Amino acid sequence: MKILVTGGLGYIGSHISVELMLDGNDVTIVDNLDNSYFYTLEKINIISGREVKFIKADVRDFVCMCGILSNERFDAVIHLAGAKSLHESIRDPIKYYENNVCGTIVLLKAMERTGIKMLVFSSSATVYGIPSSSAITESFPLKPNSPYGMSKLMVEQILQDKVNSDASWRIAILRFFNPVGAHPSGLIGDAPKGIPNNLIPYVVQVAAKHRDVLSIYGNDYNTLDGSAIRDYIHVVDLARGHLQALQKLKNTFGVVKYNLGTGVGTSVLQIVQAFENATGEKVPYLIAPRRLGDIDQYFADSSLAEKELGWKASRNVKQMCEDAWRFHVRSCQ
Numbered sequence: 001m002k003i004l005v006t007g008g009l010g011y012i013g014s015h016i017s018v019e020l021m022l023d024g025n026d027v028t029i030v031d032n033l034d035n036s037y038f039y040t041l042e043k044i045n046i047i048s049g050r051e052v053k054f055i056k057a058d059v060r061d062f063v064c065m066c067g068i069l070s071n072e073r074f075d076a077v078i079h080l081a082g083a084k085s086l087h088e089s090i091r092d093p094i095k096y097y098e099n100n101v102c103g104t105i106v107l108l109k110a111m112e113r114t115g116i117k118m119l120v121f122s123s124s125a126t127v128y129g130i131p132s133s134s135a136i137t138e139s140f141p142l143k144p145n146s147p148y149g150m151s152k153l154m155v156e157q158i159l160q161d162k163v164n165s166d167a168s169w170r171i172a173i174l175r176f177f178n179p180v181g182a183h184p185s186g187l188i189g190d191a192p193k194g195i196p197n198n199l200i201p202y203v204v205q206v207a208a209k210h211r212d213v214l215s216i217y218g219n220d221y222n223t224l225d226g227s228a229i230r231d232y233i234h235v236v237d238l239a240r241g242h243l244q245a246l247q248k249l250k251n252t253f254g255v256v257k258y259n260l261g262t263g264v265g266t267s268v269l270q271i272v273q274a275f276e277n278a279t280g281e282k283v284p285y286l287i288a289p290r291r292l293g294d295i296d297q298y299f300a301d302s303s304l305a306e307k308e309l310g311w312k313a314s315r316n317v318k319q320m321c322e323d324a325w326r327f328h329v330r331s332c333q
Contacts, residue, residue, distance in 0.1 A: 005020070076116070089149075119172070159257055230265065274317045
């Protein structure tokens, strides 16, 4: 297949691009480099042994996106471009609605103009908000408690409405949990610009002594050790889920929705311990006040993805920590 990946030089997008290439697909990446690096392109080529095409562009540019989509007959689009920090979205909600919602609308208009009607959309478990129980299924109520989560839910509704108006579209919505780790080669991984918003990259920077201490936000959650519990999924497992969703769409019209997670909850303190055990590096931490929007625990019920996509996460927390540290060490060489 010929696949366009928006945001394809980012953390998740780069791993998806690699897996697509290794699977024999032709990949074109569109990325505006706001939160990614051009040098990642070379790393993707090295891992895959092939050359991915790259176009610097913003999905909010309708004329540009129409030109890109019309120049080549793409079979499908995997859409990841957008802002992705829950806590930043609380501080700057307009940025999230503009990037995530408006960007998707422009992309859909360009796809419609050029006759491309197969899309995999990377959504988020944040669309569930504060769930009524920990093992979240796709049928849970959708009540996001942040502008980031709301922007994802708004896009999901737009995609559903699009299919309702035109049944020839094929759309997969993937609600993934907390992606961590890196490619086992150590060539690509999570390299945020500025202060990391996610746990593992911050743990890595503290272990590397780039930062003094890890702040653990809250130790009074209703969990075994008092720290918040999340479902951490290896980024390569997540990338493989996107490939399985593409295969599903070859024979499926309409909208399908799947959770992608391990089904296992791990606390922040357990992550710190697992990282220290896996790498031998110490991670000093302190307890800080809870952050707005954080909840006690949640993890995925991904049985539907296993049943319908043949997908299941296979990598554990130890591998996630080892791969994240390997990426850091290799990046410093």
